[in-house]
Amino acid sequence: MAVTEITAKSILRKFNKADSWFVARYSMNLYRGCLHNCSYCDGRAEKYNVQGEFGKDVAVKINALDLLEKELDPAKKRKPVKKGFVLFGGGVGDSYQSVEKRYELTRGALVLMERFNRPVHVLTKSTLVERDIDLLEKINKKSKALISMSFSSMDNQISAQFEPGVADPLTRLDLLKQIKKKSGIAIGVFLMPVIPYISDTPEVLNETLSRCREAEVDFVIFSGMTLKPGRQEEYFYSSLENSYPELINEYKCLYANAGKWGYTSEAYYHKINHLFESLADHHGIPKRIPIQHWKPVTDESDRVVIILEQLDYLLKLKRETSPYGYGAYSLSQLKQPIREYQGSFTRLKGIGPVTERLIREILNTGSCKYYDKMMG
């Protein structure tokens, strides 16, 4: 294992539009590379340009806290930081991987978030997050926190094979449950990715969602697995060779037209999403992050975009056509607050009278009845 200290030029990465999966406006990576070494990790893909041997080497942004303080401090910024969650994780390295015990950059960043009243969404696979519950509780009271963990299933054997660097899933899920019980912080599961033919079967997926319901998670976000050609694909196949060699040919068919993004076939995509939808509905689990967890800390224009995108997702999950996705994108590109375009929404690309009605309702009431119904 090699730990390299590097200096970064900036820390907060602003999304170019409100993100409806993580409901975040910013994200950050304090570490590049990840010692958890999940065999499907797409952080390995060449496009992310992570140096060294992925899973063994990690770069530490040694000046991260100084930079972050400047980026968050309104007195030092010409342009204020926008409202909305800052996502810890979800990039090319877990914020709570083992080097965090030594460098404490994540803890230091949370101290700054608390000081500057920023809402935080932590997404991790590590039980080390428990160390910082004191801070996350304070943040939750002042400005809101969400804590999510990612899983490929709740099966300990599957996890030991594909996620060798983290605690078993039932231990991690139980920790989430205890966190919610003690602190009241909302908790989520990112079922991301499910592993084809291994953790996507009806039996395994049903068990996973049943465990999520028992743990009273507030939402489950689902996604299949991408396999980008190059390092990610090679590493994953070498791991599969050891444990499920009989699946190699099936994977080659499934990813035959993967392209540079590593997509599965469309038929498979629809099949697993349909299965997820029916099981999540059966267990009564929200499939997007419910509005009550993000509405108070989200800018009004972002709220409109997130609601329309979430509706788009939910309709497509049902294989129904959706007029909302394109409209949400058009709105997200506006330079001024959405409210200032009242009366001319239908002049924007992708927005017809139905979407316009919803936008008005969201602006007037903070949500819309159709969205509430779709979220269940």
Ligand code: SF4
């Ligand atoms: S925890 Fe996340 S970033 Fe780290 S190896 Fe696993 S999937 Fe990749």
